[in-house]
Amino acid sequence: MKALTRWLAAAVGMLQPSKPAIPEELWQAAWQRLPFLAGMPTDDASALRAMTEDFLARKVFSGAHGYEPDNLARLTIAIQACLPVLKLGLQAYEGWRGIIVYPGEFVIPRQVVDDDGVQHEYEEDALGEAWDGGPVVLSWFDDPADYDGAHVVIHEFAHKLDQLSGGADGMPPLHAGMSQEEWLRDFDAAYADFCQRVDAEEATLIDPYAAENPAEFFAVCGEVFFTSAQDLKNAYPEIYRHLCDFYKQNPASWSHVTSS
Structure with a gap:
């Protein structure tokens, strides 16, 4: 019986995805590409590393256009993917596995129907796209400067x-204790204000692409929340507060000392 128990335990272990150990040199190389993580509390940085190992074991990376992402590309992507769910858990990313990586920008075919019912087809340059229920498509540049400030x-x-709420509309499923009414009120007000500023051609710290629609506003604000927290807190303090509650993190409180 003991032998059978040991055999079953070993068999179950073989069925579990193994977490690849991340070499220290590779981890540091990826970390250096992400300067906005400097100052993250030590405990959070350690938790992020552990979650990244788990993420790499669960997700499948594939290249496009003859490109194959190397270990640095995969790791750098995985770290950033785990950052938003550091306090939420990887279960938020269940139900899909694929991450497709292009060598730089790629083109997405689009179709739109105008008010007269005429369908128009065009191509749009993109750095990334998240398919509902499907993979995430991303660009990779060897030089981080080529992203031109975007955190795709x-x-x-x-x-x-x-x-996760059933469609990308800028209203993700909120946690217990968070008010949907307050979220909608504050995001609607901030989005309207931001669109007005973009229309007036004001210089904004937030990418003008956020004015496309409420879903893009939420996603771009998420970028700024993690990469330039104080800017978002200064521009839209209520949005910053809501994102602190949603992501269960407070990046504006991080110090400026690297703690990886």
């Missing part, structure tokens, strides 16, 4: 969280 991974994984 955080952006697309914010969309994944938004989609």
Whole structure:
């Protein structure tokens, strides 16, 4: 009986996805590509590393257009993907497995129907796209400067969280104790104000792309929340407060000392 128990335990272990150990040199190389993580509390940085290992074991990366993402690309993407769910858990990303990586920008075919019922087809340059119920599609640049300030991974994984409500509309499923009424009131007001500023061609710290629709506003605000927290807190303090409650993190409180 003991031998059978040991055999079953070993068999179950073989069925579980193994967590790849991340070499320290590779972890540091990826961490250095993400300067906004400098100052993250030590305990959170350790938890992020453990979650990243789990994420890499669960998700399947594939390249496109003849490109195959290397270990640095996969790890850098995985760290950023885990950041929004650090306090929420990887169960938020269940139900899909694929991450498709392009070598730079890619083109997405679009179809729209105008008010007269005429269908128009066009192509749109993109850095990322999150498919509802499907994979996340991302671009990768060897030089971080080529992203021109965009944080596409955080952006697309914010969309994944938004989609948990049944569709990306800027209203993700809220936690117990959070008010949907207050969320909608404050996000609607901030979005209207932001669109007005963009229409007036004001310079904004938030990417003007956030004015596209409420879902993009939520995703872009998520980018800024993690990468330039104080800017979001200054511009829209109520939005910052809601995102603190939603992500269960407070990046504006991080110090400026690297704690990886």
